[in-house]
Amino acid sequence: DTEVTQTPKHLVMGMTNKKSLKCEQHMGHRAMYWYKQKAKKPPELMFVYSYEKLSINESVPSRFSPECPNSSLLNLHLHALQPEDSALYLCASSQILVNTEAFFGQGTRLTVV
């Protein structure tokens, strides 16, 4: 099973809302990632968690707040987003860090209105 599950699939939120994206994997992977992808662009790395600890924050604005409650779950808390934050948000996991292949979820399509 190489499945990474993301919920919700679609999300529309206002600029004053607070919402969370969820990601789950049961492959025993110890590295998990959040990416942001705009149309016709490659995925851009946002955060990396390794063994449930934040390893990388790619200078992401504080209105995005990641959380890794355990080795299978990864959340992305959203608050006071801007319309330009509308994008496909992808979660991925890998066995260890990036020397092994990463498996992606199907993404959450986020629209900020």
Next chain:
Amino acid sequence: EDQVTQSPEALRLQEGESSSLNCSYTVSGLRGLFWYRQDPGKGPEFLFTLYSAGEEKEKERLKATLTKKESFLHITAPKPEDSATYLCAVPRGSDKLIFGTGTRLQVFP
């Protein structure tokens, strides 16, 4: 600076017309090159990992090869269902993947 460049940006093929996609990279000490397929609005789907020059991997109509400076994704007798964006990626450091900009492939019946 580490870079990954893919060409062509877009490719239109007739069904059955074989072709190749290119991924060239400039990273020091390559520790793997990954190919992904991405359908519109979906997450990338893992296809292949290549670790050393001369290595080849195959899956159905796709074959990936690796040299010291580039990788090719060969598509033999493509079908319309092969239409997608194909992304290559290489690791930088221990915890980042650098993606190329992708090749958008359209296969027409």
